[in-house]
Amino acid sequence: MFGRRWSLLTGLRSATPIVRLLVLTQLAFNAGFFMVLPYLSVHLTEDLGLRAAFVGLILGLRTFSQQGLFFIGGSLADRWGVKPVVAAGCVCRILGFTGLAFAGSVPAIVVATLLTGFAGALFSPAVESALATAAGSAEHGGRSRKDAFALFAVCGQVGSFTGPLLGSLLLVADFSVACLVAAGIFVVLLVVHLRLLPARRGPHATDGWLDGWREVVANRTFLLFAVAMSSQLLGYNQLYLLLPLELERAWGSQAPLGWYFALASAFFVIAQLPITRRVRTITALPVGLTVTATAFVVMALLSPRQLHGVPALIPPAAFVLLLALGQMITVPIARDLVPRIAAERRLGAYYGLLSSIGGLVVLVGSALTGFLIDLLPAGTRWGLATPWCAVALALFASALVLSRQLRSYGSAPVG
Known part of the structure; x- marks a missing residue:
């Protein structure tokens, strides 16, 4: 419809390796996240028998632990560098999803939910800042910063769409299976980023x-x-x-x-x-x-x-x-x-x-x-x-x- 130059695959091929890694990271992040979160409230109310008001509180805490703490995660990336912050975010989400798979008590559910939220607060601003830097300094033939963020948005949408579909298939087995598969995705992401993401000192480490x-x-x-x-x-x-x-x-x-x-x-x-x-x-x-x-x-x-x-x-x-x-x-x-x-x-x-x-x-x-x-x-x-x-x-x-x-x-x- 729009020709080869507009396709997602063409965009990925023309991106520099680090930009390609970061935008595919966003796809995998969203896919793993949305395999679980759309089904969490039903699991808490129907499977575990929690009251709807308390489930609403838990979900609100998850949102706050992510959206409200983005500034903290971004500041850590400036000081420590992107790689350790992204790795820490992956570890938090692995622990969070694994905890949700086995949590049977309210404290365990709250801790696991907060970990899943804080994970996003760690790696989302770190990945965005890394993408801005990588695209801003990309060699000729790579993606511009604007195009890189467009590709980032497309990959995020692909992950947001496929995640719930995969989650619904896994729910045929059990909610805990969906959680463990999602945790497995973040294990793979952790290994990939430890191997491929450049280890650079934070630009404001001494501030x-x-x-x-x-x-x-x-x-x-x-x-x-x-x-x-x-x-x-x-x-x-x-x-x-x-x-x-x-x-x-x-x-x-x-x-x-x-x-x-x-x-x-x-x-x-x-x-x-x-x-x-x-x-x-x-x-x-x-x-x-x-x-x-x-x-x-x-x-x-x-x-x-x-x-x-x-x-x-x-x-x-x-x-x-x-x-x-x-x-x-x-x-x-x-x-x-x-x-x-x-x-x-x-x-x-x-x-x-x-x-x-x-x-x-x-x-x-x-x-x-x-x-x-x-x-x-x-x-x-x-x-x-x-x-x-x-x-x-x-x-x-x-x-x-x-x-x-x-x-x-x-x-x-x-x-």
Whole structure:
């Protein structure tokens, strides 16, 4: 459809060895992770008999131990180097998944769940900073930084899509089997990275902790950028809040939800690389946020019509495709822009704080969205439209902020 130059395999072949290792790492990370996590809540409630409220608390702790601690993991990568931090993350996830396979008590479940989350806080910012450095210094013929992050996103989507499918097959045997296979994937990753990932001293090994944190937090340009970009993450997370509620209302169940996730993943795999190749300047960043906001405008206009049956499935499909399109435009550019704002320093801490701020905004924003849902009657036009409008306004505001902030870069190329 797009020719050989747009294919995933072509992208992998043209990447430098270290970039190829890092993007395939993301695929394997996501595949192993999503083999287990989508099925954890059912295992805890039905197999172990825990109350739903307590399961929600456990899952919240997992999210905090990962998203909330990205800044710590990134700072460790700056000090110790990428290789030991990625290795430590793999060890934590091996222990976490093995613990979930055999845990029969609440303390053991909590410890295992926290380990799986903290593992992500260790290796995710480390891998992103390593990818930014490797792509930024790639020799001619390799991937640009923008293209490398696009390839990174595609591989992540492949892993996110295949992981649950593999997990569902393994669940035929037992949940513990899925956990142990996922742990085995991370054992392989640990061995591969110990052998192939270059052992380089952290660029800020001799700096004090507070020195690094002060430098990052004092970068007001970055903080404004991170807060503005967090609206994109807030929007994307509505796949897990607003979209299921809309399907429940319109279809009578959340049964079609899996098909929408498959649609988004397929769209990512097919279109991410072509779209990234066509995005040539950083001015596309607010455009991508505007596209994402448009997805919510579509739902704000059509949800109050209270369609039912098959016609009701069309607006959510448009929502998912526009949401994915906005994500594909913005994420590679944003990841490419971080090292520029950071002056190529402390990339682990910068990428980590970007994710931590995003996680905090998602937590607060999703809570406020839920508050609006509870506050306004769902049977009224305003009640159905308001949550979608609220997220759209946040995205439009972020697009406006970024369009002003990026004026100093002019029409600078990305990549």
